[in-house]
Amino acid sequence: GQNIDQPTEMTATEGAIVQINCTYQTSGFNGLFWYQQHAGEAPTFLSYNVLDGLEEKGRFSSFLSRSKGYSYLLLKELQMKDSASYLCAVSWGDYKLSFGAGTTVTVRA
Amino acid sequence: EPEVTQTPSHQVTQMGQEVILRCVPISNHLYFYWYRQILGQKVEFLVSFYNNEISEKSEIFDDQFSVERPDGSNFTLKIRSTKLEDSAMYFCASSEFWFVDRPPYNEQFFGPGTRLTVL
Numbered sequence: 001g002q003n004i005d006q007p008t009e010m011t012a013t014e015g016a017i018v019q020i021n022c023t024y025q026t027s028g029f030n031g032l033f034w035y036q037q038h039a040g041e042a043p044t045f046l047s048y049n050v051l052d053g054l055e056e057k058g059r060f061s062s063f064l065s066r067s068k069g070y071s072y073l074l075l076k077e078l079q080m081k082d083s084a085s086y087l088c089a090v091s092w093g094d095y096k097l098s099f100g101a102g103t104t105v106t107v108r109a
Numbered sequence: 110e111p112e113v114t115q116t117p118s119h120q121v122t123q124m125g126q127e128v129i130l131r132c133v134p135i136s137n138h139l140y141f142y143w144y145r146q147i148l149g150q151k152v153e154f155l156v157s158f159y160n161n162e163i164s165e166k167s168e169i170f171d172d173q174f175s176v177e178r179p180d181g182s183n184f185t186l187k188i189r190s191t192k193l194e195d196s197a198m199y200f201c202a203s204s205e206f207w208f209v210d211r212p213p214y215n216e217q218f219f220g221p222g223t224r225l226t227v228l
Contacts, residue, residue, distance in 0.1 A: 042219040099152040
């Protein structure tokens with residue numbers, strides 16, 4: 001099985017930066033995804049890391065260290081619409097995804 | 110932009126009844142998945158499907174569940190005899206693989222989900 005840990009909740013101010021950490025223990029690692037999920041909606045893709053290092057995509061960046069089983073998602077210039085749950089998901093085996101429980105980010109004015 | 114669609118958006122059924130959840134994956138995708146999310150819990154993998162057969166299934170996907178690709182566009186999940194604990198949001202996802210100069214890239218696109226309520 002997979003063990004994926006991420007903080008339950010984080011709060012930040014509009015315009016600030018927030019870093020969401022994710023640690024995982026896995027077998028047959030294929031890559032790590034970050035998804036955003038608003039309440040009652042489907043997960044939407046944010047980023048993907050398969051090699052070590054930083055991937056930057058606009059206001060969102062994601063980092064991976066495979067040797068440490070560690071990733072983070074960095075959200076810059078926070079906006080109110082960024083208030084959502086952020087899901088760390090590991091691709092393994094036959095490319096299925098195992099998800100963490102999600103981190104609820106609340107952006108305050 | 111192409112997207113995964115699912116019907117119905119909400120299904121209410123009585124315990125013991127059969128339900129069929131429908132999905133239309135993105136047209137050039139070859140890999141299909143079903144996930145579920147019980148309210149307040151994490152997203153859980155159910156089954157993956159490729160080349161008209163199941164690739165992998167989780168321990169949740171028991172004999173009460175089945176999947177089918179009845180034609181070139183639809184992908185269905187059937188629950189034969191629903192239980193109260195089957196109440197959840199069911200997400201269909203599809204993907205294609207990119208092989209460039211790195212390990213395969215397999216972004217899964219999720220449909221909007223079907224909320225199943227078993228009474």
